[in-house]
Structure formats: C-alpha cells, structure tokens
Amino acid sequence: MAVYTDVQPEAAQTLLAQLSLGPLESLTPIGAGIENTNYFVRTPEAVWVLTLFERLSTAELPFYLQLMRHLADRGLPVPAPVAGPEGGLIHEVCGKPAALVNCLSGRDVVAPSLAQIRQAGELSARLHVAAADAPLRQPNLRGPAWREQAAQVVAPYLQGTQAVLLQEELAHQHLSLASADAQHAPQGPVHADMFRDNVLFDGESLSGVIDFYFAGVDHWVFDLAVTLNDWCVDLSSGHLVPEAAQALCEGYAQARTQAGQPVTAAEWRLLPAMRRMAALRFWLSRLADWHLPRAASLLTPKDPAHLERVLQDCRAQPWRPAL
Template sequence: MAVFTEVSTKEARELLRRLQLGKLLELRGIEGGIENTNYFVTCEQGEYVLTLFERLTAEQLPFYLHLMKHLAHAGIPVPDPQADKHGEILHQVCGKPAALATKLRGKSQLSPQEAHCAAVGTMLARMHLAASSYERQQPNLRGLPWWNETVPVVLPHIGAEPAALLQSELAYQNHVAASSAYAALPRGPIHADLFRDNVMFEGEELTGLFDFYFAGVDTFLFDLAVCLNDWCIDLSTGAHAAPRAQAMIDAYQAVRPLTVHERALLPAMLRAGALRFWISRLWDFYLPREAAMLKPHDPTHFERVLRQRAAHPVTL
C-alpha cells in the first residue's frame, strides 16, 4: 500500500455521500506496499480502507471485489466492499477505479510463533474450500506467463551469478508446469500474497485477511507455499523454520488434506513462490513508479529464500 494519487477531503466526502456512510471524520494515507493508493477513512458509520487501483483495470477488478464478498458471506474474515444504492461495489475516485471496504480489527503479527502459523494454516484451508464455489474466473496475473515476460526485463540490472540462478530456476519452473503431476494439482481462487502484513491478529486469534489484489485462479499448493516462505522462515537468512512450518501444514491438512501430487510437488512450489517474489521485487526495485511514501522491498531477500529452498528441499 502506498499513495500514488492524492485524495482530497472533498473527494472522500463525495464517495461517502454516494455510499450513505455519513460524515467524514478523518482521511489518512497508508504507508507501505507498492501497488495501489490506500487511505484509512473514518466516518460516522465506522472505519474503512479506501483503495484506488493504479494498475488493475475496471475490467479486472470485479473478480477481486466479488471474491471478497463471496468469502465474507462464507464466514471468512475479509474486508467487505461497500455498495452504493444500486448495489455497485466498484467506484471511481480521482478518475481511478476504487473500492471502500471495512477495516479489520487487530494488528499484524510480524514475529509469528507456532500458534500464529497454525491459525494461518487453518484459515488458508478454509478460504480455499470457500473459494472453490466462486464462479468468476481470472488467472493469477503474476503467475508463470508473467515470470517469463519479466525475467528478460530485469536481467540487465543484476550480476552474472544471480542472473544465472534466475534463468535456471525459471527453466525448472517451466518444466514443472508442463508435468502431469502439476496438471493434477487442485486449484481455484487463491490469495497469492498472504504475507505477515496481510493478516490481522488479536493475541493468537486470527481476526482477518486482506489485500486480495494479487488473487487469481492458481494451485492451492502455490498459495500454501507463499505462506510458508514468509511465515515459516528465518527472515535474516531465508532458512526454513521447521516447527512453525509443521504447525502451519498440520493445521491446513486438518481442514483440507493435501493430495499425493501436492505432497510430492511441495519442494518445487516453495521454489516457485520464492522465484515469483524475487522477480517482482527486482522489477519494483529497478523499475519503480513514483509515489508518496513508496518503499520498494529488498529483492535479495527472496534470492536467499530461493537458494535455501533449492539447497534444502522440504519433504512431507
């Protein structure tokens, strides 16, 4: 989350008027993240998050917003997009497509313990089961086709050794994706970005998941791998944190047991998750966009995670 587009109090008041949410009490830009413009909005009816979409189009956005509605109705604690009197949940602010969704209670747990990882595993599995009945279709826009397009763009900006690793891992992931085992993996709408800062807790209670704007139809295993690569590693080295990982996997499987093919391909998907975020961080770091409060993430973090995943495969 960042601020690419400045929203005035006048524009915020007009949106609240259309949504019949009462008077604006506070409008505050949110620091962090790299994709969209985000503000906290406090009004007479409560607290919300206003998002202006800087890359996603009005044609793409209904998939994300209606997925959040679908999950909220299924009892998954996610932000609920607010509708106008016509039932429309996609709005326009400052000439940009926008949404106003409920603000979740709690705060991010940036130093998770086993109990937090287990809670994420349980909720991720519940979310996958609930999402299975969602009928809209949209691919993971940061999936393999995007990796293949983006790697040639970032290669000129990095040294020979990381470039060789990037190219060899991309070739490996193309090989995996062409396999019959990969084709057999269960799939459906996934979050695809469920990092520590996208989950809210009060103590050990998971109170919400948010930032669904990288969601898309992909393998459920990839979603689990993305979580394991953030929640269950040592952040300084990228090394696997086995007790936390086991807690997450056990909790996930208690709700949705992994298939034989998922168990076999977990090491490959852990590498895929690391590759995806290494590529996107390289892209954001070397080809940034201007934004107030924008802080690109360090791309070398996921290079370390990928090297760890390749050198020390995790087996079930």
C-alpha cells in the same frame, strides 16, 4: 499498500455521500505496500479502507471484489466491499477505479507464534475451499507468463550468479508445471500474497486477512508455498524454520480434511517445486520494484535480496512436512 494519488477530503466525502455512510471525520494515507493507493477513512460509525487501483483495470477488478464479497458472505474474516446504490462494487475517486471495504480489527505480527502460524495454515485452507465455487474466474496475473515477462525486464540488472539463478529457475518452473503432479493437483481462486503483514491478529487469535489484489486461479499448493516462504523462514537468513513449516502445513492439512478435501499426495510432492516457484515470483516483483520504482508520495520498495536468499534456500532444502 502505498500512496500514488493524493486524495483530498472532498473526494472521500463525495464517495461516502454516494454510499450513504455518513460524514467524513478523517482521511489518513497508508504507506505500507507497493501496488495501490490506500487511505483509512473514518466516519462517526466506522473505519473503512479506501483503495484506488493504480495498475488493475476496471475489467479485472470484478473478480477481486466479488471474491472478497463471496468469502465474507461465507463467514471468512476478509474485508467486504461496499456496494453502491445499484449494487456495483467498483467506484470512482480522482478519476481512478476504487473500492471501499470495512477495516478489520487486529494487527499483523512480525514474529508469529507456532499457534498463530498454524492458524494461518488453517485459514489458507478454508479460503481455498470456500472460494472454489466463487462466481468469477481469473488467472493469477503474476503466473508463468508474467514471470517470463518480468524476467526479461529485470535481466539487464542481473549479472553472474544472479543471472544464472534466474535462468535455472525459469527452466525449473517449466518442468514443474508440465509434471503429472501439477496436472492433477487442485486449483482454484487463491490469495497468492498471504504474507504475515496481510494477516491480522487480536492477541493470539487470527482476526482477518487483507489485500486480495494479487488473487487469481492457481494451484492451491502454490498458494500454500507463498505463505510458507514468508511465515516459516528466518527473516535475516532466509532459511526455512522446520518447526514453523510443520505447524503451517499441519494446520492447512487439518482444515482441508475437515472440509472433506484432504491434501493429495501429488500436492505434497509438488510443495518443494512450488516453493521455488513462489520465491521466484516475489524475487522478480521485488527486483522490478527496486530497479524500476514508480513515483509515489509514500513508498518504500522491499529489498529483493531477502527473496533471493529464500529462493536459494528452497533449492538447497526440498522440504516436505512429516504428515
């Protein structure tokens, strides 16, 4: 989340009137994140989150918004987009496509407990299973083709060992995706960005997951790897914390089994390769944001060095859970 477009109270009030949500009490910019413009919108009855989409096109948005609506209707703790009078989930604010969703309770946790990490694994599995029959399909827009393109963009800023690391990981990605395990591992709509700052807790209890705007169809185990690489690594060194990784995978596996879709042997074999792929994806995006920042009134690019350390650790530790 960030602020690229300044929204005036009048524009927010116009949207609230169109949606019959009452008068505007306050409009507060949200500075976290990097992709879209976000505001908290408060009315006498509720707090909402207004998102103006700065990169995603109107044609791409139905997938994300209908996925969120689908998951919310299934009882999962995700933001539910508000529909307009004719049922549309995409609105227009300041000349840009926009969405308004309910603001979930809770807050993110910087240093989650093992119990909270396990809950994150459980929720990830529940999302995968519940999204399997979502009405729309759209590939992960930060998938292999994007990673190839992003690598070309950031390559001029890399030298020596970093340049070698990038080329080696692109080659490893090709081999991994061509493997028999990758061909047989289940795929479907995934969150693809379930970092700890996108998951909310009320005390020890998980209360919500937000920011679905990197979602797309990909391997379920890739999504698990994305989550593992954030929740289960030391934020200073980038090293894997095995007990945290074990808790996440146990929660994930238990929820998949309870849903009648146990994790396959192919998925567990793929996990080390998918961890490298996930680390590469976020290293690339952070390199691009760091070296080619976009103008915004509230924006703090994240240092790509952390994801480079995570990637190096994935290469050094091809970890799998003891299940």
